[in-house]
Amino acid sequence: MISFDRVTVTYPGASAPALANVSLAIEEGHLALVIGATGSGKSTLLRCVNGLVPHFSGGRLNGTVTVDGRSTEQYRPRDLADAVGYVGQDPDATFVADTVEDELAYAMENLGVDSATMRRRVEDVLDTLNLHALRQRAISTLSGGQRQRVAIGAAFTAAPRALVLDEPTSSLDPVSAEEVLASLARLVHDQGTTILVAEHRLERIVQFADIVVEIGAVPGDVRSGSPAAIFATAELAPPVVRLARVAGWSPVPLSVRDARRHAPELRHRLEASKGPATTASPGDRVADVKGLTAAYGPIPALADVTLDFHEGEVLAVMGRNGAGKSTLLHHLVGLRRPQRGSVEVLGRAPASLAASEAIRLVGLVPQDPGALLCAENVATECRDGDRDGKLAEGTTRAMLESLVGGISDDTHPKDLSEGQRLALALAIVLAPEPPLLLLDEPTRGLDYGAKERLSRQLRQFAARGHCVVVATHDVELVAEVADRVVVLADGEVITDGPVRSVVCHSAGLASQVARILAPAEWLTVEEAATALAGRSPEDRTSS
Amino acid sequence: MLRTRLQPLHPIAWWCWAGALAVAASRTTNPLLLGLLLAAVAWVVTTRRGNSPWARSFAALMRLGLIVIVIRVVVQVLFGDRVPGATWFTLPSVPLPSWAAGVTIGGPVTAQAAIGAFCQGLQIAVILACFGAANSLASSFRLLRCVPAGLYEVAVAVTVAISFTPQVVLSIARVRDARRLRGRATSGLKAWRGLAVPVLDGALERSVALAASMDARGFGRRSTSPRRRQATAAATLGGLVGLGIGLFEVLDSGSASGLGLAVVLVGGALVLGGLAAASHGSRSRYRPDRWLVAEWLVVLAGLAAVAGVVAAGSNDPNALVQPLYPLALPAGPVVALAGILAATVPSVTAPIPAPMRAKLRRAVA
Numbered sequence: 001m002i003s004f005d006r007v008t009v010t011y012p013g014a015s016a017p018a019l020a021n022v023s024l025a026i027e028e029g030h031l032a033l034v035i036g037a038t039g040s041g042k043s044t045l046l047r048c049v050n051g052l053v054p055h056f057s058g059g060r061l062n063g064t065v066t067v068d069g070r071s072t073e074q075y076r077p078r079d080l081a082d083a084v085g086y087v088g089q090d091p092d093a094t095f096v097a098d099t100v101e102d103e104l105a106y107a108m109e110n111l112g113v114d115s116a117t118m119r120r121r122v123e124d125v126l127d128t129l130n131l132h133a134l135r136q137r138a139i140s141t142l143s144g145g146q147r148q149r150v151a152i153g154a155a156f157t158a159a160p161r162a163l164v165l166d167e168p169t170s171s172l173d174p175v176s177a178e179e180v181l182a183s184l185a186r187l188v189h190d191q192g193t194t195i196l197v198a199e200h201r202l203e204r205i206v207q208f209a210d211i212v213v214e215i216g217a218v219p220g221d222v223r224s225g226s227p228a229a230i231f232a233t234a235e236l237a238p239p240v241v242r243l244a245r246v247a248g249w250s251p252v253p254l255s256v257r258d259a260r261r262h263a264p265e266l267r268h269r270l271e272a273s274k275g276p277a278t279t280a281s282p283g284d285r286v287a288d289v290k291g292l293t294a295a296y297g298p299i300p301a302l303a304d305v306t307l308d309f310h311e312g313e314v315l316a317v318m319g320r321n322g323a324g325k326s327t328l329l330h331h332l333v334g335l336r337r338p339q340r341g342s343v344e345v346l347g348r349a350p351a352s353l354a355a356s357e358a359i360r361l362v363g364l365v366p367q368d369p370g371a372l373l374c375a376e377n378v379a380t381e382c383r384d385g386d387r388d389g390k391l392a393e394g395t396t397r398a399m400l401e402s403l404v405g406g407i408s409d410d411t412h413p414k415d416l417s418e419g420q421r422l423a424l425a426l427a428i429v430l431a432p433e434p435p436l437l438l439l440d441e442p443t444r445g446l447d448y449g450a451k452e453r454l455s456r457q458l459r460q461f462a463a464r465g466h467c468v469v470v471a472t473h474d475v476e477l478v479a480e481v482a483d484r485v486v487v488l489a490d491g492e493v494i495t496d497g498p499v500r501s502v503v504c505h506s507a508g509l510a511s512q513v514a515r516i517l518a519p520a521e522w523l524t525v526e527e528a529a530t531a532l533a534g535r536s537p538e539d540r541t542s543s
Numbered sequence: 544m545l546r547t548r549l550q551p552l553h554p555i556a557w558w559c560w561a562g563a564l565a566v567a568a569s570r571t572t573n574p575l576l577l578g579l580l581l582a583a584v585a586w587v588v589t590t591r592r593g594n595s596p597w598a599r600s601f602a603a604l605m606r607l608g609l610i611v612i613v614i615r616v617v618v619q620v621l622f623g624d625r626v627p628g629a630t631w632f633t634l635p636s637v638p639l640p641s642w643a644a645g646v647t648i649g650g651p652v653t654a655q656a657a658i659g660a661f662c663q664g665l666q667i668a669v670i671l672a673c674f675g676a677a678n679s680l681a682s683s684f685r686l687l688r689c690v691p692a693g694l695y696e697v698a699v700a701v702t703v704a705i706s707f708t709p710q711v712v713l714s715i716a717r718v719r720d721a722r723r724l725r726g727r728a729t730s731g732l733k734a735w736r737g738l739a740v741p742v743l744d745g746a747l748e749r750s751v752a753l754a755a756s757m758d759a760r761g762f763g764r765r766s767t768s769p770r771r772r773q774a775t776a777a778a779t780l781g782g783l784v785g786l787g788i789g790l791f792e793v794l795d796s797g798s799a800s801g802l803g804l805a806v807v808l809v810g811g812a813l814v815l816g817g818l819a820a821a822s823h824g825s826r827s828r829y830r831p832d833r834w835l836v837a838e839w840l841v842v843l844a845g846l847a848a849v850a851g852v853v854a855a856g857s858n859d860p861n862a863l864v865q866p867l868y869p870l871a872l873p874a875g876p877v878v879a880l881a882g883i884l885a886a887t888v889p890s891v892t893a894p895i896p897a898p899m900r901a902k903l904r905r906a907v908a
Contacts, residue, residue, distance in 0.1 A: 119829075
């Protein structure tokens, strides 16, 4: 269905090819999962399939890409619209119409599909993607998961035989992500669609994949094969696979369900070792939120939230898209003034401080860390950081060096990888040493390697006495890094407790390891690994 | 043909109705008639609007109308012509040099001046409310779907521009937040300079993503040959230019000269021909809006209001204005009242938008 024959892509002005000598074939009706570190060329690979590379992006493509028997050499993306549907990374930037139905019909209108067929296909897609109740809604009123499903539907109504998706679940909460993935599975099973999808959070999607394409760090190093074969050795692997490797299970299970068959034996082995460590008591109070209430117009965002934040603790804030996580962080950093209630960091209200003063008290890395960066190159960015925070020259640069080494001074922030960009934003926010550090959805677009580095760094900040607050959907990150978890629902605090009890006793928020080893309370692969190795797991707060 | 359950009223019908009411409002400064027009518009909007974000534009334009009234009255009181009549109070006046004749600052404020200004402000507010009603009942997006296929590309550009504006507002808010997070000032000239580049940057990125998505969904794919497309575009453009020049000629000289009229006719024919030829493309339309009985009723209801007001005016021109000398209650010409009452017919005959129907069903159950 989709085949690459010795494909090499070089973007204009680039010194090295973005993809080198890729050959692969994806059969009809398969769901192919593309994995690889950030910047390895996953998006480029996907955009080759419908000819966006090179027709739209510019650059040079050697070799041939064929889809449904048509070569992208002769066909432009618009001519392939009936063969391939493409869903980009940010669905919000791709909508043309204002209501769901019109958006779904858009591609068919362009193709000149007759009106009876159009009606039928729109109804089909509304059912398949479970959008029926939303058919006349304005797209701007939908939630993130619903928008993602509309974007998939809009690409799918033209009845393409292949569908290409670039990180369809990266900004979704676990439940919305499951819904989107279930929709994809239905397209594959019921309609025989070929799907090519790139993802970083493998834990959710691996079980649906028929074939895995691994793009290695070295250009030209592309392997494809069955999930079991690839994950037996792949560097990037979901927790279930890594647990299997630690426990020595073979063949490697890919889903929690498969893994649970081996679980009793592993639980037994783990029981013999010392149980998982409990976290130490927190330090002094850094910040206080009392009775905080906020609303966007008529829509309530936070309702009577009372929380305290302590030195040396990593606090995870979880909850659905729109539950009020970002609003809470915005109040803590002083972007918004409380309507009712109070927010105090070390006894001062951040919203009433001057910006230059506030950054010494509390720092926030927003959802899109790139938003903080606006200079021409990394060196200027760091110098600006020193100036804004009235710091000694070189402080920000030194902080960046300690987070991630080897970024050259004259790189443009937009040319950094996702992980490097996050590190630069973190360095700028951390340079004035604010006692309270907030991160909004930091793992979006990060591969497992970058994520692991981030968790280690967050633990270090906490050990140095910062209070770290992370708003996230990523349960695996929470299991790795948090001491305490706060769950918000519709602006109210539902749960506030130590990570082990929250993560192990919640259906939606459990990490893969917790699901596999339930009812025993283990959170991460590392815990299990250290326990199996016979050492007592190190105490988190002393690390 | 029967109306299907989901088919909303044709957007052009709503815009005609609102346009007619705006015309009716522009014919009168009688506050009684204007108030009734406003009530009729508001009643139809509350009974027949959907729940899209655009449905809220009526309230926004009502607020704008209120501001217009206030400004009109304040400007009249401070700087307006000194109208004779019953003086309410006197503001200290500033003598101006002779070259500023016609402009006054302060002076006596009469009931006639204030009431007259209020009525004029009210007229503008009602016209604004009609525009808001059209937007609430049938968003500009839906109106743009009705353009002939020959103008499709233009309609897409306008659609994208409409949805782009709120995005820019959001983007400015995001960049301001980012500036604060970096400890920089968020107001003042320097801050605005710092905003421009990232906002434009973000807008550019969005445009590229949108273009990629449209390209991937077949935008601009046509079976007609490029040569034919160029020919139709040239015909349309040439026709428009001819039409413009001809119209100018006809309207400028006051009396229709033969040449001007000919140019208008040829230009118009070229435009229509170009549009018709371009419409023979390979695009199709999903659920095109159809023009049925309900649409005629809505348009007629709007026309009834115009007819009523015009008829009242021809019976007695004074019935359409607020009597100022002497001050008296405004007249209530029966024929105009009947026309305005007829304008509320859509609140019964127009189809109920689907989301609202669901709400009604739940309320009944």
